[in-house]
Amino acid sequence: MERVTAAANHPSTPFQPAVPTEPRPPRTAQVIVASTRAAAGVYPDRTGPVIDAWLTERGFTLGERRVVPDGDPVGAALIEAIDAGVDLVITTGGTGVSPHDLTPEQTLPQLDRLLPGLMEEFRRRGAASTPLAVISRGHAGIARGRTLVINLPGSPNGVRDGLGLLTEVVDHILDQLHGVDH
Amino acid sequence: MERVTAAANHPSTPFQPAVPTEPRPPRTAQVIVASTRAAAGVYPDRTGPVIDAWLTERGFTLGERRVVPDGDPVGAALIEAIDAGVDLVITTGGTGVSPHDLTPEQTLPQLDRLLPGLMEEFRRRGAASTPLAVISRGHAGIARGRTLVINLPGSPNGVRDGLGLLTEVVDHILDQLHGVDH
């Protein structure tokens, strides 16, 4: 939090988002929907469009949404996005405890630095609606020092809570990764 | 949370426990008390009977409660229960920071998938009573894809908080593990 400490010497308050000293570069994002059934077309991908809309509204340039079966295809899509240098990857689905819920296992090996507090806060907010939110096993973290990755659940409520939290922190995280001084 | 998303297409609300479509199979549970002093009979095992009573009330078939010294015997008892295919193993004791508190170390190697949010929520609820609740180092997770394991502390208050939380989530977790659709 060195940058934040630095900010303490200036009029801006520490730990508060500040206006960056230069315009943000265009940012890119990728949504990965982990759902064997949605990938097979047996039911609609409901959360992907919601995430796409949130990203577009915040000025992200979107890669085409990927809807893939649970398991290895999630990891493959994730690696592809990280290889492409995408700034933000949001996955949805596969974070529960069913045998086919494998998104956290596919994600963890790609993260160099974990952000456990992000998922704690996500689960905590969800717990205000339902105790089952505490079961979510998703990870958040940084891949190759530049891509922020977060695993959201496949439920509309979980996605709503996750996007609400990201709204409050994503600019600050990406600015720090990109070396924009606050 | 794919199953939960799937439920969104049905009248039941996502993230809410729903009536399973088939009767639950009989479920089994094992309590392991980690306490060198209780195992030596120098003081009574106070939390084991409380956990047994909670399990019986919820319809679990119980193996005989194990009261074992801290350390390796906890791991051995845990492996035995997992080998037997028990659905739920609750340990009590050995989660603090004293040199003899070794239950988390004995447990972690047996878990294939961690449920960090369960312990977060457990500690958070405990913190409402005492800040010392945050010191508890217990793990929760799934062993061999079918046994839910949770480390509760050895204090009556900690066990009360832990069972309160389990009451809200255990059916959903075990149903997901067993492939019961919600």
Next chain:
Amino acid sequence: MERVTAAANHPSTPFQPAVPTEPRPPRTAQVIVASTRAAAGVYPDRTGPVIDAWLTERGFTLGERRVVPDGDPVGAALIEAIDAGVDLVITTGGTGVSPHDLTPEQTLPQLDRLLPGLMEEFRRRGAASTPLAVISRGHAGIARGRTLVINLPGSPNGVRDGLGLLTEVVDHILDQLHGVDH
């Protein structure tokens, strides 16, 4: 939490700090400031003096505060303090997500036992002031069974929150590590 259970047999309430049965031995502490800019003298070390004052007030004997550049020097200073058998090491700075924020990476390999609940609670308290508190990646844990280490951020607000939390738990943790029965 075996000791706490034991306490349940005595008039003191479980999970509540109790008067130890013997006077505490003198305790030692070390502050490590991770800041490339403070180490180079380009701006003042603001949080180190605050932590020193808190430690002195609580009766700790302090080693000379170390102000070191981010990265490897943090690990080196940490190992030196642990080698010296210091009871409590507090680091400040380097817990964010900027490329130079490397304190958690330098700390984790030195910890035998993690105390994740301490950082959860720290982040949760910070989140009441600012959502950005959830980004902090610091660790807390025990090194070589006797040194409590905690990574605080470099911001004055983060340090204030962290010391507030430590005030409530540090005596209990160190007593447990030192075998003082509660």
